[in-house]
Amino acid sequence: MTSVAVPCREHHARAFQSSPSAIVVTTLATGRILEANESFSQLTGYRHGELLGRTTAELGLWHHPDDRAFMVAQLQTHGHLRNVEFAFRTKDDRIAIGLFSAELLAWDGEPALIATVHDITEYKQVQNQLKAALERDRLLGEIALRIRRSLELSEILATTTAEVRQVLAVDRVFVGWRDEKTDEGRIAAESCDPRFPSMRHWVFPADEVCAATAMFTTDRAIAINDAEHSDLFRDDADFREAFCVRAVLIAPIWQGGRFLGVLGVHQCSEPRHWQPYEVELLEKLATQVAIAMHQAQLYQQVCGLNGTLEQQVRERTDQLQQRLAELQELSELKDFFLQAVTHDLRTPIVGMQLLLNNLLAKHPPEETIALPRAVVERLRRSSGQQLEMLERLLDSHALEVGAAALHCEAVGLSELAAAVVSDFQPTLAQNEATVQVHLAADLPTVWADPLQLRRGLENLVTNALKHNPPGLTLTLTTGREGPQVRCEVTDDGVGLENVEALFERYVRGKGSRYQAGLGLGLYLCRQIVEAHGGQIGAHSEPGAGAQFWFGLPIAHG
Template identity: 45%
Template sequence: MKETIGNIQKHCFNLQAGGSVNTSTNLVKAERLPNTQTRLEVFYNATFEAVLIHEQGKILDVNPAAETLFGYSTDELIGRALLDVAALPSHETIRQRLCSPSDQPFEAIALRKDETTFIAEVSAKSILYQGRLVRAASVRDITERKEAEERVKKSEEKNRALLNAIPDLMFIFSKDGKYLDFKAEKASDLIVPPDEIVGKFLCDLMPTDVAQLFMHHIEQAISTRETQNLEYHLHLNGTKRYWEARLVSLGEEEIVAIVREITQRKQVEEALRVSEEKFKKAFSSSPESITISTVKDGRYIDVNETFLDISGYTREQVIGHNLTELEIWVNPEERLQVIKLLQEHGAVRNQEYEFRKQSGEVVIGLFSAEIINLGGEECLLTVGNDITERKQAEIQQRMTQKRDRLLAETLGRIRSSLNLEQILNTTVEEVRSFLQADRVFIGHADGNGKGKVIVESVDSNYPSILGWVLDDESSLADLRTMFEENCVRMVEDTSKVQVPEAIASYHNDYQVKSVLAVPISVHGQGLLGALIVNQCSSSRHWEPMEIDLLEQLGTQVAIAIQQASLFNQVQALNANLECQVQERTAQLEQKIEEVQELYQLKDIFLHAVSHDLRTPIVGGLLVLQNLLMANRNEELAISHQQNTIPVPRSILERMIQSSDRQLRLINSLLEVHTSDVRGVVLHREPTQIGSLVQAIVEDFEPLCAKNHAFLTNQVQAELPSINADPLQLRRVFENLLTNALNHNPPGLKMTIKATVENQMMRCTIEDDGVGMNQENCDRAFELYARGSQARRSTGIGLGLYLCQQIIIAHGGEIGVISSPGDGATFWFTLPLD
């Protein structure tokens, strides 16, 4: 090392050949030489850069920094070729520099002893070493610097790319409004040519009002350090264009302005304003989804609130965007078909298409559309209704109907057939068809602790399980317990459940991926078996409707089994019952004869009532009425005084009333008999309840006055007409009103009302009388029943019973609501149709 330093010193202080040096000078230099050599040695050893002295690429000497940098010792480095400490990609560069006298630094990839590499900056100079000319190379690790430079470069490239990707205009202003720099993609967006901007002031290029607006916001941005926004418009090339600027301060002296053209947005806003003026009422009040979009590119111009509610988009997310961006049509080709139909026919009405909400949910819309011209552009006006729920309900209804049909057919077979094998085979076939399952079978549990598959329906791609026997008592006990606890065994994926070994073997042998099973049990007999569905192709989620179907079918199969068992029992008992049947038949015939005799007696009685009793009453009534009329004529009474007997008017009136009442009771009794035999005969015609009730109220005024009662009519005249027998309805009202007057003290208040509820006319007669207890309410319309003692009477029972018969004949209902002391409300309903 000292020799090397000496050589460097010699090189540095080499005397000129042939020069003369005085003794004193040489002496001074000789004295200074040791100090200089020491300093150079210290510098050589302390420098951070590695120094390699080489001759023709062979290393002759190195400093300590080289050991640290390359990981070799000095002895390991001396004698090595320079290419040994250089990575292969740099070998050619080093070879060229070895042949070149250039002192210019260059970069290479150096190789350490541990095979790691680093980027090195190499500087080389020629020196004298041991009397010959060699090269001294300094090596500096610049890896970190290069990596930092690369990061800066990438950051600059990224920022430049981001900046170039932004389509907005960018300007940098000084605080006094001077243009310092700008970026613009198109010269047409600038108010002057690009080379005339930098160095100018806002007031030089912009209209005065716009320049003042900018200066105000520049001052605000600098003083508040907050982003400032402003909008303005310029006339460029004869076109009015709108801009939005965002100003951000860059310290105290500069402002950056990002300017975006908003002409299109302004145009859309203007179009929206015009559209709102034209269609505001229709849009705001329509419960249907309404949109307006361009035919050419499907760009939305306007939508109503219903559309936004259904689609889940906001107005900003829709207006100005096209259908392709929003992906609203699930099948975009359907829109093209709609456009074609519109061009051919001018309109599309009530077509069903699928649309996609913002959430991704697909809905079914009932779609109508027309082409309209808006601002000189062809647009599509669409009206839609979300009918997803309706379609789902229809599907659900079809499935329900199919299920109900299957249940009804199964029940019908059970009721009409005693062939158990046929019933069970048909059941498993139809269940597999309905559920689209791979296998359906019925397992029967016998009394010997075994389970056996007795019927099956299976897809041809999977093995049959018919005749399979489960004789593992433990597994059977587990299944019994499970069915008793849960009623349904549902396994969506058999690979994810722990089951007894026998059940696991069944899953594996018969390729069972999913299971749904319900018990077949009869009350009192326990578990008879199970109705089981297998899905072999894949795991399966079982729907509630499917589970419900299987449960109901399990019940029906249990009934069929029980029915077959009962049939066998019946057959065994038939022989013993024949004698009993004959005996019972004789008894029945005797009872029939007795009943026929009773009917004959009843008919004779009614005949006597209708002829023998009714006739004298009618005759007596006519005589009494004539007497009453005669008494009113005083002259006639005087002329026949010798042939008449004076009778007080009150007695005659009372006798007439009594006869009227007897006649009404007899007529009611006959009508009850007629209605029981033939039913109530109706002569229907369109009837206005309001007019009918008003006439009844007027007719009842004398009777109400006599009883000091008050009758109020609250029936609206505009109620719809009904198809009814007005005479029979009049009898209902009269019987109910008379019943109220007869069973309450004077001063009664009654109110008649009528309303339309659920396609039925509901009429009520309310009173504030003494009321009835619940027992009387329940029995009010029974024949001959009156009060808690249920005495035989021809009083209230006949009238209310006839009311009930008349209302039922009309297809309605009748009842009473009352409690003691709170009055009573009699009501009845009549269909509108």
């Protein structure tokens, strides 16, 4: 330990006492005050007589008692202490900050220290305020960046409430919104201490929203330190108690001169004296929220325009693709139709041509030719086939474009089916086919064109005969099924593949090799049934026969 000899007290007493710096001499071991000047008394608030003979611990001068032990350790290690900040407590219990410098000395042979203290409390306060302001500006910038970095409004509001609650250390932060349709107030976002109830689903009546809106004529915030004794909450005791509102700070959110809502802060645990910097921070954040909201709205508008444009492009592309597919299908149908017409109409014409050529070759030019009955029958049959094909072409076109007029009346489906079976007896015999009928009696009538309906049923029977070898067994059934009357034509023939496609134009089953045709029979059936508001369908498997059915709505009245 180094020591400094005590100078002559008489020589330095005046300088010691008149020094503007606070100086104190204490014992090294206990901190008992041996001497202190007037500046030290003014600094601590104790009179000279109250200081002498008492320890710093007894007076409670050290704000942190461990600070003295630290100072002594530094002195014993280095022999001096230079400009170290320590907090100390004054007589009136005020905490001050001092800049300490100290050295060891011997006082009447006893180890002691002499310390000089400069009060830097105001300097530290200004410094802390400046640091706090810089920190607030930094936080404001970071929050604003995070807010404006997002273009999703819900994310912007959630970020705002969470960040403000953390920075201001409050119990609840919320964004209140005015519903433009009802003028009611709703909570758009909230960050709340779990110890207190949430306002998320609270709805403010329109009259309260209008009254609250009238309070905001500028972008200045409203601060209420004690909500219980505030005139603004005089009539809102129920709300205040329900959500534990003790102090309030609210900043308006404006956009282009239009009031949108508020950025609000609640202290729920106790009243709170809002500091000017807290008010300013909330006002600035409300402005940032308004800017971010405007950006989000612009982004949504752009997305909407992009989405509309993309949708229009997709729709137009789909239309073009559909049109292209239709043109392709039409081209394929045209090619198929030409092939079918060429083949199916050419066959009977070629047969007639060969027959006539043979007759002409057998007889001289001047001789009259007598035609045998068998030849006439073949000619009649060939011309009938050609006429039937042409009529089906005309009928399918008329039904498709809606040009075929339906002459509807009440029709009994069982009676119509019985008539078709009776008329088809010669054709059935020619094809060595048998038919079983199960026709329900007393069926409700259907409202239909009897000629067209008969034609559709005939096509189903004809289709079964054409696409199967001789010896077929047909079953014709009628009955009621819910609000419809149903007719079924079932056979035990070779069966069909892809039966649903058979109802399209120019489609023929594999069994069509037994008869010629354009593939319009089942297509006409579908057109006729659908023209009457009914449904048609089929079920078949190769080798297991086929079942065709149609249903028509029951006639009313």
